[in-house]
Amino acid sequence: xxxxxxxxxxxxxxxxxxxxxxxxxxxxxxxxxxxxxxxxxxxxxxxxxxxxxxxxxxxxxxxxxxxxxxxxxxxxxxxxxxxxxxxxxxxxxxxxxxxxxxxxxxxxxxxxxxxxxxxxxxxxxxxxxxxxxxxxxxxxxxxxxxxxxxxxxxxxxxxxxxxxxxxxxxxxxxxxxxxxxxxxxxxxxxxxxxxxxxxxxxxxxxxxxxxxxxxxxxxxxxxxxxxxxxxxxxxxxxxxxxxxxxxxxxxxxxxxxxxxxxxxxxxxxxxxxxxxxxxxxxxxxxxxxxxxxxxxxxxxxxxxxxxxxxxxxxxxxxxxxxxxxxxxxxxxxxxxxxxxxxxxxxxxxxxxxxxxxxxxxxxxxxxxxxxxxxxxxxxxxxxxxxxxxxxxxxxxxxxxxxxxxxxxxxxxxxxxxxxxxxxxxxxxxxxxxxxxxxxxxxxxxxxxxxxxxxxxxxxxxxxx
Amino acid sequence: xxxxxxxxxxxxxxxxxxxxxxxxxxxxxxxxxxxxxxxxxxxxxxxxxxxxxxxxxxxxxxxxxxxxxxxxxxxxxxxxxxxxxxxxxxxxxxxxxxxxxxxxxxxxxxxxxxxxxxxxxxxxxxxxxxxxxxxxxxxxxxxxxxxxxxxxxxxxxxxxxxxxxxxxxxxxxxxxxxxxxxxxxxxxxxxxxxxxxxxxxxxxxxxxxxxxxxxxxxxxxxxxxxxxxxxxxxxxxxxxxxxxxxxxxxxxxxxxxxxxxxxxxxxxxxxxxxxxxxxxxxxxxxxxxxxxxxxxxxxxxxxxxxxxxxxxxxxxxxxxxxxxxxxxxxxxxxxxxxxxxxxxxxxxxxxxxxxxxxxxxxxxxxxxxxxxxxxxxxxxxxxxxxxxxxxxxxxxxxxxxxxxxxxxxxxxxxxxxxxxxxxxxxxxxxxxxxxxxxxxxxxxxxxxxxxxxxxxxxxxxxxxxxxxxxxxxxxxxxxxxxxxxxxxxxxxxxxxxxxxxxxxxx
Numbered sequence: 001x002x003x004x005x006x007x008x009x010x011x012x013x014x015x016x017x018x019x020x021x022x023x024x025x026x027x028x029x030x031x032x033x034x035x036x037x038x039x040x041x042x043x044x045x046x047x048x049x050x051x052x053x054x055x056x057x058x059x060x061x062x063x064x065x066x067x068x069x070x071x072x073x074x075x076x077x078x079x080x081x082x083x084x085x086x087x088x089x090x091x092x093x094x095x096x097x098x099x100x101x102x103x104x105x106x107x108x109x110x111x112x113x114x115x116x117x118x119x120x121x122x123x124x125x126x127x128x129x130x131x132x133x134x135x136x137x138x139x140x141x142x143x144x145x146x147x148x149x150x151x152x153x154x155x156x157x158x159x160x161x162x163x164x165x166x167x168x169x170x171x172x173x174x175x176x177x178x179x180x181x182x183x184x185x186x187x188x189x190x191x192x193x194x195x196x197x198x199x200x201x202x203x204x205x206x207x208x209x210x211x212x213x214x215x216x217x218x219x220x221x222x223x224x225x226x227x228x229x230x231x232x233x234x235x236x237x238x239x240x241x242x243x244x245x246x247x248x249x250x251x252x253x254x255x256x257x258x259x260x261x262x263x264x265x266x267x268x269x270x271x272x273x274x275x276x277x278x279x280x281x282x283x284x285x286x287x288x289x290x291x292x293x294x295x296x297x298x299x300x301x302x303x304x305x306x307x308x309x310x311x312x313x314x315x316x317x318x319x320x321x322x323x324x325x326x327x328x329x330x331x332x333x334x335x336x337x338x339x340x341x342x343x344x345x346x347x348x349x350x351x352x353x354x355x356x357x358x359x360x361x362x363x364x365x366x367x368x369x370x371x372x373x374x375x376x377x378x379x380x381x382x383x384x385x386x387x388x389x390x391x392x393x394x395x396x397x398x399x400x401x402x403x404x405x406x407x408x409x410x411x412x413x414x415x416x417x418x419x420x421x422x423x424x425x426x427x428x429x430x431x432x433x434x435x436x437x438x439x440x441x442x443x444x445x446x447x448x449x450x451x452x453x454x455x456x457x458x459x460x461x462x463x464x
Numbered sequence: 465x466x467x468x469x470x471x472x473x474x475x476x477x478x479x480x481x482x483x484x485x486x487x488x489x490x491x492x493x494x495x496x497x498x499x500x501x502x503x504x505x506x507x508x509x510x511x512x513x514x515x516x517x518x519x520x521x522x523x524x525x526x527x528x529x530x531x532x533x534x535x536x537x538x539x540x541x542x543x544x545x546x547x548x549x550x551x552x553x554x555x556x557x558x559x560x561x562x563x564x565x566x567x568x569x570x571x572x573x574x575x576x577x578x579x580x581x582x583x584x585x586x587x588x589x590x591x592x593x594x595x596x597x598x599x600x601x602x603x604x605x606x607x608x609x610x611x612x613x614x615x616x617x618x619x620x621x622x623x624x625x626x627x628x629x630x631x632x633x634x635x636x637x638x639x640x641x642x643x644x645x646x647x648x649x650x651x652x653x654x655x656x657x658x659x660x661x662x663x664x665x666x667x668x669x670x671x672x673x674x675x676x677x678x679x680x681x682x683x684x685x686x687x688x689x690x691x692x693x694x695x696x697x698x699x700x701x702x703x704x705x706x707x708x709x710x711x712x713x714x715x716x717x718x719x720x721x722x723x724x725x726x727x728x729x730x731x732x733x734x735x736x737x738x739x740x741x742x743x744x745x746x747x748x749x750x751x752x753x754x755x756x757x758x759x760x761x762x763x764x765x766x767x768x769x770x771x772x773x774x775x776x777x778x779x780x781x782x783x784x785x786x787x788x789x790x791x792x793x794x795x796x797x798x799x800x801x802x803x804x805x806x807x808x809x810x811x812x813x814x815x816x817x818x819x820x821x822x823x824x825x826x827x828x829x830x831x832x833x834x835x836x837x838x839x840x841x842x843x844x845x846x847x848x849x850x851x852x853x854x855x856x857x858x859x860x861x862x863x864x865x866x867x868x869x870x871x872x873x874x875x876x877x878x879x880x881x882x883x884x885x886x887x888x889x890x891x892x893x894x895x896x897x898x899x900x901x902x903x904x905x906x907x908x909x910x911x912x913x914x915x916x917x918x919x920x921x922x923x924x925x926x927x928x929x930x931x932x933x934x935x936x937x938x939x940x941x942x943x944x945x946x947x948x949x950x951x952x953x954x955x956x957x958x959x960x961x962x963x964x965x966x967x968x969x970x
Contacts (some may be wrong), residue, residue: 067537085710101817116660127961161709190871262465360886361887362887364887374899375899376899376904377902378902379470379901379902379903380869380902381870381902382899382900383897383898383899384897384898384899385895385896385897385898385908386894386896386897387893387901387908387910388892388893388894388895388914389882389891389892389893389910390890390892391882391884391891391892392884392887392888392889392890393884393887393891394884394885394886394887395887396884396912397910397911397912398912399909399910399911400893400908400909400943401907401908401909401910402895402897402906402907402908402909403895403905403906403907404899404904404905404906405904405905405906406902406903407903449486
């Protein structure tokens with residue numbers, strides 16, 4: 001306990017030397033050797049995959065001795081590696097998807113791009129509507145087979161992962177498919193593009209998918225990503241999901257992720273967002289009930305005066321463990337960063353927030369604000385927060401805050417004195433806590449859909 | 465708003481080029497041979513005439529140290545230390561041990577007088593001080609009548625040369641002496657408490673200290689006693705190539721109170737000096753310890769040559785109910801600072817406080833902060849940290865606040881602010897907040913900023929000049945910490961901070 005810092009701070013490389021590999025780590029390496037020949041992409045992709053798995057084999061799964069994973073230990077979190085999902089030609093049943101998403105989110109008009117068991121299977125536009133012509137997409141498996149010319153390659157090869165990121169490495173190695181999406185210069189999509197990843201496997205499976213999005217200068221788009229389970233299938237899944245979004249000059253993107261599935265789910269997500277000059281990016285991560293979730297977001301400002309607004313709501317109960325990790329890298333002048341993350345924790349649930357903001361010497365006039373708050377509904381809930389500032393420029397305004405608390409007795413008393421029953425009073429206070437984060441979703445339809453999901457989830461927490 | 469030129473110059477000049485305490489005292493000393501081995505540990509123990517259990521304890525620490533590796537997680541960067549290239553013991557020849565002032569080498573008294581600690585006058589004239597050159601530990605004009613007398617334990621290299629006001633303190637039952645004496649006169653107390661807060665194997669430098677610590681202060685305040693005066697230790701490293709490893713142990717028995725001050729300086733040398741101290745505080749039921757430090761070790765020159773490596777483990781244990789421990793530190797010196805004064809809030813209703821101003825300049829690297837570990841029910845803590853970085857320095861706040869499952873109703877408020885002067889330095893905040901308990905209420909806020917134009921405009925509108933307006937606002941920046949300093953420190957520190965902060969907001 002007392003040596004907490006020293007344990008915490010050790011840099012991974014020196015500590016992870018000569019450690020015995022866990023069963024899961026060995027399984028992953030073995031599995032790769034087995035499935036590699038069947039994975040999509042030519043020789044070039046195969047080479048990247050080998051590089052990635054070699055890097056992974058060297059470091060293994062990140063554990064608590066590695067500073068960035070101090071609170072989320074994958075060595076203990078992943079006891080056994082599930083077999084990679086097999087390619088199934090199962091038909092997508094629209095009703096099933098609707099059920100998996102929930103009526104609120106399924107009701108949002110959008111162009112749905114569906115991935116089943118880690119393979120792109122269908123595009124489902126809402127009847128009579130189209131998103132407009134300013135965009136194009138293809139499946140990642142198709143793109144990986146394409147010749148060198150496309151922009152996709154620069155993006156794809158840039159970050160293979162390896163020793164610096166086990167999640168990225170595993171994703172590269174086992175990648176089966178994904179979506180490659182481009183929104184053309186100046187285009188404004190009328191409808192959101194909704195990338196839905198589901199699985200109907202009858203036994204536990206592992207998924208590895210990637211979404212690569214390019215929003216060209218002046219274009220506007222909304223992208224939703226849902227990782228959900230289907231009720232009649234096995235709920236156990238281990239997924240790595242990487243999303244890369246690059247925004248050109250003055251481009252605007254709204255990006256929402258919905259993650260759910262239950263106690264048997266391990267979701268390791270990694271977002272890379274790069275913002276060009278004057279670009280605006282609004283991201284939101286809604287995680288409702290996931291056994292072990294890690295959402296790691298890396299933000300890179302590549303041009304001046306861009307705006308970032310990244311928020312999220314973590315809802316956990318049972319033994320859920322939800323980790324939000326951010327690295328916001330200000331390398332250019334005049335950018336604005338806003339981050340707000342909230343957690344509602346019941347039972348033995350645990351939320352982790354790590355938010356690192358780096359302001360380089362040349363990133364003068366940076367304006368950054370960050371807040372992480374947890375509402376603890378149970379004695380056994382836990383919130384670990386590590387907001388971090390690393391600042392090298394002097395003309396900046398940066399701040400962060402973090403709070404953890406239970407429901408305010410005084411507020412409860414006030415509501416009850418007005419004749420509101422305890423359960424209702426609790427529900428009201430919890431909802432209002434969550435609402436502050438949800439308000440960050442600009443689009444009203446989407447906001448209400450997210451609220452409906454949250455309220456439905458909270459129903460269980462507040463009913464006691 | 466860019467910092468006003470004049471002010472920037474003032475800050476740049478602070479410490480690095482104008483280190484006032486960089487002189488060297490020529491005094492004959494006895495040194496242990498260079499290097500560290502079991503023999504050296506025995507040598508030190510033998511020199512001190514320690515009981516067998518103490519030697520065994522040291523040797524155990526040495527064994528553990530051998531098995532440990534240097535911590536590398538702090539945001540500091542320095543060449544590897546050759547632990548075999550140091551003298552682990554150095555004592556002025558003339559003092560066989562602490563004695564009455566009349567027996568102390570006049571050269572030593574002169575050194576302390578020059579540092580602003582006129583030991584002799586202080587005891588003889590009881591509070592009437594000569595107004596020499598301004599210094600950190602001297603009481604300033606105007607505060608003379610208000611400030612009480614201060615009992616000083618003066619530690620020179622490896623030994624305590626003298627402790628003042630001992631008789632008067634003894635009347636109140638207070639034990640204030642060097643730890644070597646305490647080992648002889650109160651071995652039962654030392655044995656009971658030594659290492660009970662910072663165990664031998666706590667960390668690399670604590671283990672090293674446990675093996676080779678040479679002296680330090682020992683304080684015991686009996687039950688129900690309010691210590692009649694401020695206690696103080698003044699540390700001075702003089703010898704070349706010596707490490708200073710002092711150990712301070714303060715025990716406040718039930719219902720007692722003590723305020724303790726610590727100051728430190730070292731000569732200017734081109735090579736680095738190592739200072740690895742351990743401070744242990746124990747507060748029993750309803751006791752309060754207030755521990756204040758003005759750390760002004762030699763910071764090295766403006767190119768980062770020389771300076772003290774300050775690797776210190778300070779920890780307080782609120783062992784009893786409603787105990788309180790308060791750390792206040794003003795950090796201006798040292799080439800590298802690695803220091804996290806912490807509080808273990810074990811007793812129900814206990815309270816921990818940490819107030820810090822850390823100023824770094826030149827090539828200084830500061831990685832400092834605190835740990836508040838809530839174990840008892842209804843415990844509370846407060847952290848106020850102000851970091852100011854200038855030149856090429858790196859200034860990091862690293863802190864941990866944790867509430868364990870049984871620490872119901874734990875409360876913490878943390879506020880860390882940073883100021884940067886120029887864009888070659890860095891200010892970093894690395895807080896760890898761990899709430900394992902729903903009834904814990906933790907609030908943390910940190911900012912890094914320049915002065916708001918609105919505030920400046922407001923002040924100027926009231927007729928203040930630019931410089932005055934900035935000074936006013938910036939002094940407000942550190943006020944919360946300054947107010948926590950005992951009177952004896954406040955005036956001088958305020959002066960020091962005044963210079964360094966005036967208009968310095970980038």
